[in-house]
Structure formats: C-alpha cells, structure tokens
Amino acid sequence: MRETLKKYFGYDSFRPQQEDIIRHILHKKDALVLMPTGGGKSICYQLPALLSEGTAVVVSPLISLMKDQVEALLANGIAAGALNSSNDETENANLRRACIEGRLKLLYISPEKLLAEKDYLLRDMHISLFAIDEAHCISQWGHDFRPEYTQMGVLHQQFPQVPIIALTATADKITRGDIIRQLHLVEPRTFISSFDRPNISLTVKRGFQAKEKNKAILEFIRRHEGTSGIIYCMSRNKTETVAQMLQKQGIRCGVYHAGLPTQQREETQDDFINDRIQVVCATIAFGMGIDKSNVRWVIHYNLPKSIESFYQEIGRAGRDGLPSDTVLFYSLGDLILLTKFATESNQQNINIEKLQRMQQYAEADICRRRILLSYFGETTTEDCGNCDVCKNPPQRFDGTVIVQKALSAIARAEQQISTSILIDILRGNYSVEVTGKGYQELKTFGVGRDIPPRDWQDYLLQMLQLGYFEIAYNENNHLKITSSGSDILFGRAQATLAVIQHEEAITRKGKKKKVVIAKELPFSATGGESQDLFEALRGLRKRLADQEALPAYIVLSDKVLHLLCISRPTTIEEFGEISGIGEHKKKKYGKDFVNLIRQFVE
Incomplete structure (x- = not known):
C-alpha cells in the first residue's frame, strides 16, 4: 500500500483513516466515507483500484469532475478514462474495449450512463469495486438531490460480490442513513474524518448594503492580488451584476449559472481552471466539478440556505492545505427571502430548520468553527483562533x-x-x-x-x-x-x-495582509523561501501545462512548488523525494525543474 502510494502519488504516509478505509475495501467490504473537501477522499478508492485485479467503476455526477480526476490520474501515470456524452463514439468505443480487455484501472461514468451500460459493458468487465462519489446526491435529505442517483441500488443486486464505497464531503445523520439504505450496502462500516479545515479562515460581515458590499469585495480582491477565488450569489441576475462591477475595475472575471448555454459555462470553468480568469461569480450550480487545488478564497455575497451548502462551497478554497480566506455577507433581506423560499418548498420543515442553523452560524458571537464542527457531530474544546469572533471577540x-x-x-x-x-x-x-x-x-x-x-x-x-x-x-x-x-x-x-466593529478601509498602497500559515504545514511564510524562485517555478509549471493543455495545478500543486522553494533539490533523485511527486512526474518533469533550481542556486 505504501509503495503504491509513493510510486503513483508521491506521498510517504497516509492521512488519518485512509489506510483503514483502503484495507477495508481490499477485503471486499462495503463502506461509507465522510471526508471534508480536500481531505483525500479520492485516494480511498484510487489506491484499492491500483492494488486490485480488474477495473474500478467510479460514479460521478458531473462531466467536468470526471475530466479533472482523469487528467490528474493520467498525469500520475495511471490508466483511467471517462465514459460520457462529451466523448465522440470512437473514443467511447476505444474505452469500452480497454475496459473489457482489462487495460483500464479506473473508469469514471455518470449515473445515467451507468444504468444504460450495466447490462452490456459492465457485464463483460472484471470490476474490482464501485465508488459512488458525491453520494449525498442519492438522498432527498441531501442538499444536491439527483433523482438518477436513486437507481444505484441495483448495483448490489446485479454484482453482489463487488464492494461499494460511497463517498461524500457533507452529510448529516439522516442523509448518511439514507445513503446506506438506498445503495443496499451490506454491513457497511462508516468512516468519519474530522471536518476541521484549520487552514481556512472564517469571517462574517453583517448588514452591508449593495454599495458597501461591492466596495468591501474590491478591497478584499486587491489584498488577494493574483489569487483565484469564487463569489457565490443567490440569484443568476446578481452573478452578472457583480461580475460586471469587477470587470469595470479591470478584474478578470467570469459568470457561471444554470441559465447560461452549456458551452459558455464550460468555457468559464475552463478559463478558471487554467488561470485565464481570476474570479468566477456563480450560483451554487458551480463548483461541484472543481478540483482546482489553489483556490485561495471564497466569498458568499448572500446567506446560503444551509450549513451543508455553505461548508461544501467554502471547502473549495485551500484544498492544497495552504492558508485561504472565506467571507460571508449576511443581511436581513437575505434571511427574509430564504425563509420565503423554504416556506414554499416541498420540505418546508427541514428547509426552515436548516436555514435557522445557518442563521445561528452567521449571528454567532462564539467561535464559528466550533459551530460548524458541532453541526457535523464533532466537538472540540478549544476555540480555533482563525475566525473573526476569535480574532476580535465582541464587546x-x-x-x-x-x-x-x-x-x-x-x-x-x-x-x-x-x-x-x-x-x-x-x-x-x-x-x-x-x-x-x-x-x-x-x-x-x-x-x-x-x-x-x-x-x-x-x-x-x-x-x-x-x-x-x-x-x-x-x-x-x-x-x-x-x-x-x-x-x-x-x-x-x-x-x-x-458593539459593531467597523473595519479600516485599505488603500491600494495599504499594508499587505499578514498571512497566518496553518500549524501543520511543512514551511513558514518566511523560512528560507524565495518569492523570485517561486514565481520562476510557477512560470515553468505554466509553460509545461500549456504544452500539454492541462491545468497548472495538475502538473504540480502550489504546495509542491513551495516545498521545492525550500528544499531546492539539484538532482532528479532529490526532486522525486518531495512529497506529492510520484515516479511518473519525477521522470517527466524532474529535469526541467532541477535545471531551473540549479540556475537559481548558482
């Protein structure tokens, strides 16, 4: 297990629970895995797939999510593919052949496509395991309910010997029970990781009017110059007005909501993943398919409708473990409108209850992280020190x-x-x-x-x-x-x-925000790291990514670049020792990066 982890993913050790989950799956047993976004869910089924005979079938709700995962696996030298409607028939025919011949280790597929293929392709394949990603979509109690997911229960009837691993980043107790029931999991073990993401700061700003919000957002983006971020808005119309406001200020910004043509949505997502735009203004329709590890901040222009939605959306920041910021704007107008929606919805009582918990979070005067964690059934005895309440306790x-x-x-x-x-x-x-x-x-x-x-x-x-x-x-x-x-x-x-705390406005020449690095990171903001070298490495990564038409973070993550900056390897062997660089990347990119570092050191 550890050899495979090092060879393909470049890590020397597992994160908490990963090893237990992998061992459980290798024993052909069912599992439900709850891990926060960025907590390392994918390795829980990718590693057993590599260690087992046959092909792992991964059910995923979005084409963009499949594309991202497959690109990352191929970049690590792992045979993977995605069977979906965006491929042409020749591509899909080649993929089917590769699966039947056992040449593919992981096959990503949508729930609809899975149901269409179960009596044909799946019957002729040697399947090692089924992984149901974003499993909360199966439950009507979950926040992204997808009716086509509810038919996934047929998998155990048709393939009783194949283990199923269901994975999600956000599911409360009711949703967990529903996932197990609907998938007909047999004596499943539930693995729940800590939901704490200490690298993400939490801030709430109350009672801002539109003009004040816009001003605060512009100041925030200027403090986070050159970094990627997402602004979530309640309505389609608002995403467009906020984007126009930012574009007028010269900020590279795109719009994403369900009312736009598919092609335009895909372009926006592609531009964001490849760093051609800095900001996306989006409704909640955006983000499930984003595996971009270097999103540095998330702003909620309006109050979200539940803590699950909020937690999943802020979880798109800082997936690489580096410091990231989140801001939630909260007003009475939002509360009134969301209460109206909840009251008129089919699940009135549940939705009102979920909204009230979100409201309690936004209005809290105790550590916000403790409120989030307690919602997911996790208790902590200490305040986090990385939310606005901890930093400025109310008088x-x-x-x-x-x-x-x-x-x-x-x-x-x-x-x-x-x-x-x-x-x-x-x-x-x-x-x-x-x-x-x-x-x-x-x-x-x-x-x-x-x-x-x-x-x-x-x-x-x-x-x-x-x-x-x-x-x-x-x-x-x-x-x-x-x-x-x-x-x-x-x-x-x-x-x-x-007492209402008013912030000091920050001018363009104002002081840069002091960055607090999360405790568990292997470097400090100053410790032996050169900004010039980091920028040079970023430039090289961008050139290599463009040559292969890949997002930059798939070549190497920001975290790996920071580690390269500190240890400055000057041989390919040393380069391969860096956490996050596997055999495939060592052979492929080692020479280019080592040459650049050597020049810098000399």
Whole structure:
C-alpha cells in the first residue's frame, strides 16, 4: 500500500483513516466515507483500484469532475478514462474495449450512463469495486438531490460480490442513513474524518448594503492580488451584476449559472481552471466539478440556505492545505427571502430548520468553527483562533435605549411595517412608503438619526436573534414584538447589544495582509523561501501545462512548488523525494525543474 502510494502519488504516509478505509475495501467490504473537501477522499478508492485485479467503476455526477480526476490520474501515470456524452463514439468505443480487455484501472461514468451500460459493458468487465462519489446526491435529505442517483441500488443486486464505497464531503445523520439504505450496502462500516479545515479562515460581515458590499469585495480582491477565488450569489441576475462591477475595475472575471448555454459555462470553468480568469461569480450550480487545488478564497455575497451548502462551497478554497480566506455577507433581506423560499418548498420543515442553523452560524458571537464542527457531530474544546469572533471577540454595551427606539417605532406603526420602512422611520427619511402611510407624523420619526443605516441593520439582526421581535413572513414580512421585546419596551428588562466593529478601509498602497500559515504545514511564510524562485517555478509549471493543455495545478500543486522553494533539490533523485511527486512526474518533469533550481542556486 505504501509503495503504491509513493510510486503513483508521491506521498510517504497516509492521512488519518485512509489506510483503514483502503484495507477495508481490499477485503471486499462495503463502506461509507465522510471526508471534508480536500481531505483525500479520492485516494480511498484510487489506491484499492491500483492494488486490485480488474477495473474500478467510479460514479460521478458531473462531466467536468470526471475530466479533472482523469487528467490528474493520467498525469500520475495511471490508466483511467471517462465514459460520457462529451466523448465522440470512437473514443467511447476505444474505452469500452480497454475496459473489457482489462487495460483500464479506473473508469469514471455518470449515473445515467451507468444504468444504460450495466447490462452490456459492465457485464463483460472484471470490476474490482464501485465508488459512488458525491453520494449525498442519492438522498432527498441531501442538499444536491439527483433523482438518477436513486437507481444505484441495483448495483448490489446485479454484482453482489463487488464492494461499494460511497463517498461524500457533507452529510448529516439522516442523509448518511439514507445513503446506506438506498445503495443496499451490506454491513457497511462508516468512516468519519474530522471536518476541521484549520487552514481556512472564517469571517462574517453583517448588514452591508449593495454599495458597501461591492466596495468591501474590491478591497478584499486587491489584498488577494493574483489569487483565484469564487463569489457565490443567490440569484443568476446578481452573478452578472457583480461580475460586471469587477470587470469595470479591470478584474478578470467570469459568470457561471444554470441559465447560461452549456458551452459558455464550460468555457468559464475552463478559463478558471487554467488561470485565464481570476474570479468566477456563480450560483451554487458551480463548483461541484472543481478540483482546482489553489483556490485561495471564497466569498458568499448572500446567506446560503444551509450549513451543508455553505461548508461544501467554502471547502473549495485551500484544498492544497495552504492558508485561504472565506467571507460571508449576511443581511436581513437575505434571511427574509430564504425563509420565503423554504416556506414554499416541498420540505418546508427541514428547509426552515436548516436555514435557522445557518442563521445561528452567521449571528454567532462564539467561535464559528466550533459551530460548524458541532453541526457535523464533532466537538472540540478549544476555540480555533482563525475566525473573526476569535480574532476580535465582541464587546458589549447597554443597548436598551436603541432597542426601545426600534420597538417603539414598530408599535406606533401598529406592527404593520417591514425592516426597510422601520429604518426609514428611525432615520427620518421621507420615503414614498413612509409618507404614503403618514409615518412621518409618528413620535418616533427621526429618533435614530444619529445611527447610520448599516448599523441599524446590524442592531435589528441582533434584536431578531435575541428574540425581541419576529418577522411575520406570511404578512409581507411585518415585524411583530414578542413578550421579551415588550419587557424591554416598557422598561421591565434591559438589553445588551454587541458593539459593531467597523473595519479600516485599505488603500491600494495599504499594508499587505499578514498571512497566518496553518500549524501543520511543512514551511513558514518566511523560512528560507524565495518569492523570485517561486514565481520562476510557477512560470515553468505554466509553460509545461500549456504544452500539454492541462491545468497548472495538475502538473504540480502550489504546495509542491513551495516545498521545492525550500528544499531546492539539484538532482532528479532529490526532486522525486518531495512529497506529492510520484515516479511518473519525477521522470517527466524532474529535469526541467532541477535545471531551473540549479540556475537559481548558482
């Protein structure tokens, strides 16, 4: 097992649980594997495939995901192919022949294609194992439900001797049970890895309006100059307006959503993978097929609908283990709209519950990572030190007067107003909605002039979280005072609010952000690493990747480039000792990289 790992993947040791999972599969037993994105799921079925007779059949939901995996395997000298509708008939015929003759170690296939081929191709093949990737798609409780996945249960009936390994990065308890039931797994062992990704920083920004959001995003991208990132938006329309805003500022940016023609979506994805664009503005339709290891940041323009979705989307950053940043923008408007969607959905109770857990995460004033981990059933006794709450613990003050002003305005408007009108009343704005109802005559009109609109947004979010009012979603989102709100309003209790932390704007000449390197990484930000050498190695990697029409990270990952920078191997043997460089890459790229390093050292 270890020899094969070193030979093909260039690693000296396994990550936690990988070895146990591989041994379990080699004993022809079923398994359900939960590992976070970037946790090394693929090796759990790729290595048993290499060590077994026959071909492993990997079921994958997206063509782009298959393409990425197959390219990475071929780059490591492993015989792999993908049978799908994007191939021409000759390609597919050659692949079928290779499978029947046993020349392919891994065959990637979509669920639809699998069902079409099970009585023909699969019957004539010697199959070593079935791997069901993104297995949460099988369950209607999962967040990416795909009806065609539900028929995968036939595999065990037709091939009872072949072990099945189901893999996913995000599944709560209900979804796990459903995956096991629907796939008819026989006495499966469930392997759950830690969901902690300490290299990813977590930040939430509350109550920003569109203009402020755009400004904050531009500053953020300038601080992360030249690095790849994804901006997730709730609507298709928003992805396009955000992309246009960035393009006007000279940022290379693409758009991805389900309403675009297939060709345009594929081009955007291809441009992003090959570093021709820096940013993709996307709906949740984007990313499942992205195995790009050097995505350095993810921004959520809106609140996601569940912690599963959020966790999977931020997991696309920092898959190589290097420091990466995530930012979530959260406003009352998002919450109101998502609650409306959840209420009108088929699974109303589940979706509302999932949204409430997401809301708790966004409004938390305790370590955010602990909330994420506890959602997936993992407890930790220590704060992470790499989220905004840990870095800037909230200070509190007596906010009774502020709360009373807001509640008084709600009461005087007979609890018939939404948050935007409430802020207009408090700020003394003569808006159409205010004057139309005569609210400018209220005693509370203008009593909160001294507080900026964004701060009012934040205070109202806090008040909602503290339970001082509720939002009647079935009554045009009107605000209703609760009994604990009444206690504050009539002076029977006091309200404590968190101080709003305003960030200092960063100019283009401003200080670069200090990078905190995760503890487990084998190098430090300064330790013997030359930026000039790193850039030279990046340039060489890009040239080699372009020659082979491959994404750069498939040639060598950023992590490997950093390790080369530090150890500076000057022989091909030393080059092959670097973690992440297998035999195939050593022979193929060793000479080029070693020559460059030698020149640099001399």
